[in-house]
Amino acid sequence: MTEPRIPLVSPDEIDDAQLRVVLDRAARLSTPKPAWYQTLAHSPEMANAYAAFWDTMHRGGRVEHTTKELMRIAIASLLDCQFCADQRSVVAQEQGLAESDAQACALPTFDHEDPRVRAAVRYARLWPRALDQNRPTSADVRAQALVARAQERMPAARVGLRLHSPDTSE
DSSP states (O other): OOOOSSOOOOGGGOOOHHHHHHHHHHHHHOSSOHHHHHHHTTSHHHHHHHHHHHHHHHSSSSSOHHHHHHHHHHHHHHTTOHHHHTOOOHHHHHTTOOHHHHHHTTSTTOOOSSHHHHHHHHHHHHTGGGGOTTSOOHHHHHHHHHHHHHHHHSOGGGOOOOOOOOOTTO
């Protein structure tokens, strides 16, 4: 195992009560792993804010947890974050996440039998492409159009996606 670039804060050194609760939950549910929060523990405010963001994105809403997990794994794989891509949510596994789907979800050939899951994972695979603002792809343009349509149909507070606007002057 390689040494982390940022040292982990030992759980014994964490005095923030809220962050200790976050670490306990991470140990039970597996995603994110406690090591993630131990890294962020250098700034307890940041670690707690990230935990709140994670809870909003992954622990509630109408989308099935297994679908969110496949989306998360696909994005992590495409961003080449093996630490994140190798994690599996205990809840998603209990709800029937297939390891074969988790291993294949980032591949362009992934074709889930449920059309809702297939669409969600395809959409998730567009996000990492949106990171290269200097070289927008046609997928970036399509993703931006999808976000714009969603923002027209929903209150702005419910559509929190912020993709860059491709510079079409080139």
